[in-house]
Amino acid sequence: MSNQQRSRWDLGRFWQTVTYFEIIPLVNCWQKLFSPRAASHNSRPQTYNQQAKMKILVVGATGGVGKRVVKRLVEQNYDVMALVRDGIRGKEILGDRVKLWEGDLTIPETLKPEMISGVSAVICCSGTKVQPVEGDTPTREKYYQGIKFYLPEVADSPEQVEYRGMQNLVQLVSQHIQPITDKVLFNFSNPTTDIKETWGALDDVVMGGVSQSNIRLVNNRAIFGGIVSTDNNGGFASVRTRNFQPPLDLSDFEGIELRVKGDGKRYKFITRCEGKWDGIGYCYSFDTVYNFPTTIRIPFRCLIPVFRAKTVAEAEQLDASKVYSMQLMLSKFEYDGTLNPKFEAGSFGLEIEYIKAYNTKPKSQFVLISSAGVTRPGRPGLNLEEEPPAVRMNEQLGGILTWKLRGEEVVQASGLNYTIIRPCALTENPGDKPLYVEQGDNLKGQVGRDAIAELAIQAIQLPEAVNKTFEVKEESQPGETNWQKLFSGLTKNEDEDEGNI
Ligand SMILES: NC(=O)c1ccc[n+]([C@@H]2O[C@H](COP(=O)([O-])OP(=O)(O)OC[C@H]3O[C@@H](n4cnc5c(N)ncnc54)[C@H](OP(=O)(O)O)[C@@H]3O)[C@@H](O)[C@H]2O)c1
Incomplete structure (x- = not known):
């Protein structure tokens, strides 16, 4: 038969097609009036698998970074669970769209396997609570290089929160996390x-x-x-x-x-x-x-x-x-x-x-928000005057950075795919500046909590972020971050180790 050959066209099948796919609006209205089965899109039985995206657990979800991570995950249609120390406060801060688990990292019995059930990634934003020294009131403000501050102290033991707490959490996560599977x-x-x-x-x-x-x-x-x-x-x-x-x-x-x-x-x-x-x-x-x-x-x-x-x-x-x-x-x-x-x-x-x-490329299962400066306390040749307060005051603050570093080591040794983010000084600035990253722990500067929240979410989405530990600050001028490029430019921890052998 040639291309030009004419055959009898079937109007009935044409009509069937346009009604099935509701191609012509008029047909659609007519069909809705007369066909109860086609009354609405949502009344169709679903023969395909329509689930929300991956389930993510946010730890430290009531904190400055944590609550921003939760908000963004919910906006992006993830199924979000949150570990909080106080359920009522958690609900006030995070609302109803998040499943809350009450627990404390330092008390293993409160960390239930159910909170990891079906979870594909954990974003851990917890940190030892730092507060003004008791009795240190605004009338006793201190100044350092012209900047007003209150003398800080830790409310809890950094060893317990940053290290033992991380051991408790990582042990639970590695036992119960759900590998990302095909859908x-x-x-x-x-x-x-x-x-x-x-x-x-x-x-x-x-x-x-x-x-x-x-x-x-x-x-x-x-x-x-x-x-x-x-x-x-x-x-x-x-x-x-x-x-x-x-x-x-x-x-x-x-x-x-x-x-x-x-x-x-x-x-x-x-x-x-x-x-x-x-x-x-x-x-x-x-x-x-x-x-x-x-x-x-x-x-x-x-x-x-x-x-x-x-x-x-x-x-x-x-x-x-x-x-x-x-x-x-x-x-x-x-x-x-x-x-x-x-x-x-x-x-x-x-x-x-x-x-x-x-999916073929592994993605991060555990994202830890740590801190720039964790390897600096005790580093020979360090000019403390130029270092941020957490480095200068590490000892007064119960060795907070030292214990954060131990916490990082727990994550790195866990066998999980991880990303460790070490922010410079955190601010409430909007996350509208491109991020700058480095490795080697020499970076100084500041970065908005909004930007860190977005960075943490990118880290669970992009395979280039797996098994990388890095410091981050924001640039001075507004602009966009190319996330893929940012992660690709970093060295994996195992590659660094191989280089050292
Ligand atoms: N501040 C800075 O300039 C700076 C710089 C670099 C890195 N960092 C680090 O970045 C991370 C995020 O900072 P952020 O400002 O968001 O901190 P944040 O506001 O103090 O939040 C810390 C979160 O951790 C939770 N938490 C504390 N102890 C816990 C425990 N034992 N069990 C379970 N949850 C616990 C807190 O819960 P509650 O609400 O119940 O207290 C809170 O949700 C922290 O690790 C921080 O150390 C901070």
Whole structure:
């Protein structure tokens, strides 16, 4: 049959397609009036796995950095748990959207395994409480180099909070943390009967063609199959999901994995990060081997932005935090008019066992907010006059920095993937300045608690942050931080150790 051949177009199938996907608003309204099953998006049974993002435990969640970490995690749709010493105070500060656990790092019996259940990462912002020396009132203000301050003292033992407390926490976390696993989105080997609630045929009938396909469950597999025809200038058959409501947040993952058995043809996987029907589709072509099961990994960064079969060079990469739909297609065309070299008109079939979001690179499971200066007390040649108060007053403050360093060592030896952040002096400044990082513990300066909260969250998201310990301050001029670059420029702890052998 030639491309130009005309065949009888099927209005019924065209109508079925536009109503299934609610393409035309008018149809949508009409359908809502007369079809109780289609009354609302949310009344559809969900045949896909829609969960919140990873579960994160924040320790020291009532503190200056901790409460900011919690706020940002909640805004980013994470499932957040918080360890607090006082539940009532915790609720006042953190509100209702966070599951609170009452506990004290220095009292192991209060640290329950349940608080780690299902948790993929811990952000630890706790620190020994430092307060003005008892009886030190505003009328007895002290000045140091013109700056007003109160003589500080520690309210608790730094050895207990920073070291023994860290031992208690890390022991519990390493025993009970949940490894980050792949997220199965569609498991057709454990079938639900309502596959047709989510997936529907979308063939070239919408453009006047006569190809016909469908998706059905057979022997614990989904089969995308049918007949593709180039008549009436057509040449594609596909199945697409209705829009996910709400869109899937897959930003914790690297890409999509398909387990398929095909017929030797080349197919396309297409996904979208817009709710509109006809927006940019992000495409990836994959070859199948005749009657042989294959695992196809599609990194998000390898998806090609395409609008109506033409590539869109200026388009942004897929925003994996809002994935609205997925589609499998057999098309005569690749992109920009080139032909699919493995295309043949006629019958076809692709078996799909599952579709999941996958991860291959480990990410940090434990982020510790420590402090710049932890290795400085007792360092030969140090000019104390130039050092921040915590270094100068380490002894008066119960060896706070020394015990923080011991706490860091506990984390580094735990076997967990970790990131240790050592901020310079913390301020209430907005986090609108780029961050500057260094290793070797010589950095001086200051940094906003907001910026540290964001840095801690980036550290659980980016694999480049794993097993790195570093100091951080903010630059003087406002600007953006390139997080990937920031972490990539740092040396891993094990690499440093190897260098020392
Ligand atoms: N201040 C600075 O300039 C500076 C500089 C560099 C690094 N740091 C370090 O950065 C981290 C965050 O600073 P921040 O200003 O957010 O501290 P913060 O406001 O004092 O908060 C400390 C948090 O730790 C909790 N905590 C203390 N002892 C605990 C225990 N035994 N068990 C459980 N939780 C406990 C506190 O709970 P409660 O609310 O119950 O007291 C509070 O939530 C700290 O480790 C701090 O030492 C500070």
